[in-house]
Amino acid sequence: MDAEIKTELSSVPKVKWEGLLRTMLMARKTEERLIRLYHQAKIYGGVYTGVGQEGIGASATSASGPEDLFAPLIRNITVHIGRGETVRDIFRQWLSRANGPTRGRDGNVHYGNLKNGVYAMISHLGAMLPVVVGGVMAKRRRGLDAVGFGFIGDGGTSTGDFHEAINFSAVFNVPVVFIVENNHYAYSTPTKHQYKCKHLVDKAPGYGIEGHFMDGNNPVELFLFLHKLTADMRKNPRTVLVECDTLRMRGHGEHDDSSYVPRELLAEYGARDPIKVTRERLTSEGILTVDEIAAIEQACLAEVDIAYQQALKDPPPDPATMANGVYADA
Numbered sequence: 001m002d003a004e005i006k007t008e009l010s011s012v013p014k015v016k017w018e019g020l021l022r023t024m025l026m027a028r029k030t031e032e033r034l035i036r037l038y039h040q041a042k043i044y045g046g047v048y049t050g051v052g053q054e055g056i057g058a059s060a061t062s063a064s065g066p067e068d069l070f071a072p073l074i075r076n077i078t079v080h081i082g083r084g085e086t087v088r089d090i091f092r093q094w095l096s097r098a099n100g101p102t103r104g105r106d107g108n109v110h111y112g113n114l115k116n117g118v119y120a121m122i123s124h125l126g127a128m129l130p131v132v133v134g135g136v137m138a139k140r141r142r143g144l145d146a147v148g149f150g151f152i153g154d155g156g157t158s159t160g161d162f163h164e165a166i167n168f169s170a171v172f173n174v175p176v177v178f179i180v181e182n183n184h185y186a187y188s189t190p191t192k193h194q195y196k197c198k199h200l201v202d203k204a205p206g207y208g209i210e211g212h213f214m215d216g217n218n219p220v221e222l223f224l225f226l227h228k229l230t231a232d233m234r235k236n237p238r239t240v241l242v243e244c245d246t247l248r249m250r251g252h253g254e255h256d257d258s259s260y261v262p263r264e265l266l267a268e269y270g271a272r273d274p275i276k277v278t279r280e281r282l283t284s285e286g287i288l289t290v291d292e293i294a295a296i297e298q299a300c301l302a303e304v305d306i307a308y309q310q311a312l313k314d315p316p317p318d319p320a321t322m323a324n325g326v327y328a329d330a
């Protein structure tokens with residue numbers, strides 16, 4: 001590792017590194033519990049996780065500022081956690097509780113929290129990208145220092161909405177980072193059937209913007225990069241495409257055994273698990289000790305345990321309120 005990066009690492013406050021690790025660990029522990037709940041038939045609908053991809057959302061939220069806006073997708077639980085959502089509310093959402101973010105209504109992944117600058121996603125891939133571009137424009141017109149983070153998968157880049165959003169954003173120099181999480185498969189469709197270019201980031205010059213290809217499983221480097229990039233985008237507003245290479249370590253959802261993903265590929269990326277990579281790097285650099293990391297992990301596990309026990313006890317929505325919020329009040 002070169003001296004320049006070493007200086008950068010130690011120039012970041014320790015609390016930031018703790019936050020990056022905590023977001024990933026909290027996400028992993030929460031999703032491990034959600035997977036179990038799914039197999040116990042306690043979840044209504046599917047369970048879609050970001051296991052193996054935690055470094056991307058965690059790096060982006062760690063690099064973000066208070067006015068920033070996020071459009072996460074199904075694999076970005078780290079965005080919710082990194083922007084301040086409680087795991088108690090996340091479990092309430094997945095268990096369809098009346099006191100959860102969507103009050104036990106709508107799909108379990110369709111939640112957000114505007115107080116945290118996180119839009120609730122809808123399922124149509126690409127559809128949230130123009131929303132985050134418009135949200136950032138609106139905030140900046142009010143003089144607020146907002147940068148946007150729009151998440152999309154390799155498959156989602158084939159949608160018309162992706163093209164329209166990135167082109168519009170580029171033309172108007174809206175400071176939005178389009179983060180492509182390239183996890184090699186769109187459900188069972190491999191990337192060779194998705195696009196013809198070598199890397200998706202090769203599309204950036206066609207939009208007249210800069211593009212960066214990053215290792216999505218190296219959160220330390222990704223955080224440092226996004227931190228620097230977004231600081232610069234605040235001064236010099238522009239749209240940037242960042243492709244993060246990663247792999248989905250579970251099925252598309254828990255109903256899917258992902259037998260179409262070669263086991264060697266899973267082993268290769270499993271050996272570069274983002275949490276493992278971060279742990280090793282932060283300890284070898286002397287930023288955090290093994291004991292400090294163990295304490296963070298224990299605290300996450302305890303919080304997840306309390307949160308899910310609480311959510312299990314919380315009430316489901318009252319059927320009498322079924323039509324509430326569907327029609328405008330007279």
Ligand SMILES: Cc1ncc(C[n+]2csc(CCOP(=O)(O)OP(=O)(O)O)c2C)c(N)n1
Nearest residue numbers: 075123124125153154155156183185186187
């Ligand atoms: C516009 C649109 N087309 C199809 C779907 C159905 N669909 C849901 S997830 C998915 C695969 C998405 O793959 P990718 O964008 O690579 O994201 P990943 O699931 O790998 O994170 C598809 C085709 C959808 N939700 N929206």
